Amino acid sequence: xxxxxxxxxxxxKRYTYADYLAWDTKDRCEIIDGTAYMMGAPTVVxxxxxxxxxxxxxxxxxxxxxxxxAAPFDVRLFPREDGSDDTVVQPDLLVICDKSKIADNxxxxxxxxxxxxxxxxxxxxxxxxxxxxxxxxxxxxxxWLINPETREIxxxxxxxxxxxxxxxxxxxxxxxxxxASILPxxxxxxxAIWSEL
Numbered sequence: 104x105x106x107x108x109x110x111x112x113x114x115x116k117r118y119t120y121a122d123y124l125a126w127d128t129k130d131r132c133e134i135i136d137g138t139a140y141m142m143g144a145p146t147v148v149x150x151x152x153x154x155x156x157x158x159x160x161x162x163x164x165x166x167x168x169x170x171x172x173a174a175p176f177d178v179r180l181f182p183r184e185d186g187s188d189d190t191v192v193q194p195d196l197l198v199i200c201d202k203s204k205i206a207d208n209x210x211x212x213x214x215x216x217x218x219x220x221x222x223x224x225x226x227x228x229x230x231x232x233x234x235x236x237x238x239x240x241x242x243x244x245x246x247w248l249i250n251p252e253t254r255e256i257x258x259x260x261x262x263x264x265x266x267x268x269x270x271x272x273x274x275x276x277x278x279x280x281x282x283a284s285i286l287p288x289x290x291x292x293x294x295a296i297w298s299e300l
Contacts, residue, residue: 120179121186131175135233137189142226148251148300149223153195155296156219156249160198163289169200169216177210178218180241190237194218198285214241216285222250235259245285254297260284 117137126132131142145153153173160171174193181188191210198217205211218238220231231248238246239261248257258273258281275281280290 117189119186120182120188120191123191124186131193133193134189134191135237140230142193143224145221146223149195149221151299152221152249152251152296155299156196156291159291159295160196160289163286164198168202169198169286170202170205171196171198172211178215179210179212180214180237182212192234192237194234195221198283200285214238214243216243217245217247217283218243219247219249222248222252245283247281251300254293256281256293258284 118134118139119137120134123132123134123139133140133142157171157173164171174195176193176197178192178194178197179188180190180192194215196219197211197215199205199211200216201213204213204215220226220234222231235246235248242261244261246259246261248259249255256275258275281293283289283291
């Protein structure tokens with residue numbers, strides 16, 4: 104994500120989902136705490152990893168109640184009926200098991216069960232940390248951060264409880280099998296993904 108930007112000339116400091124829907128732009132962007140961030144086009148490596156992950160998730164989930172989606176796909180982490188919520192993100196991949204969260208056919212309303220972000224030059228470490236804190240607060244159960252350059256996969260399993268706190272965290276390199284804890288039986292084959300790069 105790049106620096107904040109404004110779509111109009113007004114001195115508006117805080118954007119909402121209602122503003123987001125009114126923008127007439129082809130640019131991909133996210134809003135975090137009312138600040139809008141432009142998103143650069145993903146690289147070929149980024150898209151290759153995303154495609155291969157999507158294929159493995161889709162194959163496993165076919166015929167099951169959970170669904171996998173790929174960006175661009177809006178996620179309203181803290182939705183409000185009047186559109187005044189000020190955080191709308193577009194994770195690279197997400198899994199939603201509660202169909203009521205996508206009932207309006209426009210965005211995910213609330214926390215997905217699993218969120219995957221793939222690092223690339225257009226999304227920086229600080230931006231990913233900011234999004235991580237929002238996922239944790241919103242109640243995402245599992246979060247993956249994938250670095251194709253180093254081939255490191257970080258998986259975070261969040262524990263519910265007072266104040267929402269991080270749970271298990273695993274970091275692996277060149278791992279041929281990474282389990283999705285919210286989807287028992289699914290093991291993502293990263294060696295197969297790396298072989299496509």
